Amino acid sequence: MHNKPLSKIADDLVTKRVSSVELTQYYLDRVAQHQHLNAFITVDPEFSLAQAREADRRIQQGDVATLTGVPIAHKDIFCTKGMLTTCGSRILSNFVSPYDATVIDRLNQNGAVILGKTNMDEFAMGSSNETSYYGAVKNPWDHATVPGGSSGGSAAAVAARIAPAATGTDTGGSIRQPAAFCGITGFKPSYGQVSRYGMIAFASSLDQGGPITRSAADAALLLNVIAGFDARDSTSVQQPTPDFAAGLDGDIQGLRIGLPAQFFGEGLDNSVERVVRAALGEYEKLGATLIDIDLPNSALCVPCYYVLAPSEASSNLARYDGVRYGHRASDYGDLIDMYMKTRAEGFGGEVRRRIMIGTYALSAGYYDAYYLKAQQLRRLIAQDFEQAFEKCDVIMGPTTPTTAFAIGAKSDDPIAMYLNDIYTISVNLAGLPGISIPAGWDDAGKPVGLQIIGQYFDDAHVLNVAHRLQTATDWHQRAPVGAE
Secondary structure, eight states: OTTSOHHHHHHHHHTTSSOHHHHHHHHHHHHHHTGGGOOEEEOOHHHHHHHHHHHHHHHHTTOOOTTTTOEEEEETTBOOTTSBOOTTOGGGTTOBOSSOOHHHHHHHHHTOEEEEEEOOSGGGOOSSSOSOTTOOOOBTTBTTBOOOSSSHHHHHHHHTTSSSOEEEEOSSSTTHHHHHHHTSEEEEOOTTSBOOTTBOOSSTTTOOEEEEESSHHHHHHHHHHHBSOOTTOTTOOOSOOOOTTTTTTOOOTTOEEEEEGGGSSTTOOHHHHHHHHHHHHHHHHTTOEEEEEOOTTGGGHHHHHHHHHHHHHHHHGGGOSSSSSSOOOSSOSSHHHHHHHHHHHHSOHHHHHHHHHHHHHHSTTTIIIIIIHHHHHHHHHHHHHHHHTTTOSEEEEESSSSSOOBTTSSTTOHHHHHGGGTTTHHHHHHTOOEEEEEEEEOTTSOEEEEEEEOSTTOHHHHHHHHHHHHHHOOGGGOOOTTOO
16 A cells, blocks of 8 residues: 555545445554654554545545545644644643644645654754754665755655655755655746745745655656745735646656756765766656756856845744743743843744854944845856756756765764755755756665756656656655655
């Protein structure tokens, strides 16, 4: 059962070969059997099974939608009514949301079952899922390595086959990077494609929710449900939403694939490059053409991002003060002392570091030198992509410069950790759609991800290109030991 694609699971439910209660209990049992991965923060069997019973009632009455009765895991950044929503932080460790995020609401309306809330880097700040207040998540392929972050819990759950699919968020690569490390598919939609309402904010101009699945076909099914305009989100784009699953089998003969020189230079692991080049060769067999392109400002995307994202975080996280909700220090003298102690106790080291960086960058005398310059550079990065797409249809390259690294290997070196997202950050700065799909394994047997980047709101085409490779290879079907 756990090796079936979403479309097959949904068909089994509709044809009553399995009930949603049976299916949900099956996955709840698998979650319990894989607790050592630490992939979930909250699992509420009673809550999930109640939703499953309601889904079975709907199916019995013929009221069936795309994912009715299918259990979906959710990154613990999406507010979920009546369920703990922690964002991986102590400061929200007691917060039970009074409302549903739009992503959750749309899946609920579709009849999907909430399997649980997955572990994540605190406030989505991290590339390894080690900054969580609830401890590090382990990569199902090698328990001594990280699953990537910040959506590491969702990626580990899908890779270990303890969830059919999951939601994630991507601010600088936080869907694509863990998907690459865990050998699965992770899609970051165009900015504005998926509502951010009820998605706890890190950097509002960069954050975007999206699906984490085993295949591009599964991602398209999930995206069909969660995408679309939302009047409650001022950054949601009001335009027709395509059927992302309808054009998956479109021909890619003559597809022009751009290969940025900056994605294949210094810092890229040799075995990762070998695997990615081999995957690109498969595209050539399918009729695509490889074209060398240039993204001259790519090397500056990391410093640009680590001015803009912390600046927005310092503003967004000011709301966590212990007054209205969340953790509050128990021993304090006055209001200011309560603020200081609450935030010092509630936020972890990486979150405090980014708040301080952002506050500094926005302070008087430094705004023009840092924040304004970073915004100008962001425009140049976006222009690089616009010029590149005049020569090619999609851009491809490695998702990450290396495969999954050991837990603790980069914890004391923030710069080394930040550089792990060097190929993904520019996509968020430009607001483009991007996907990471399995491309094979390195010399040590660790998964390697291939990143595919498309033009603005060309999300359906990106999924089509990814799907075509997955129909010609079986990399996305392979599972880690213990999850077959």
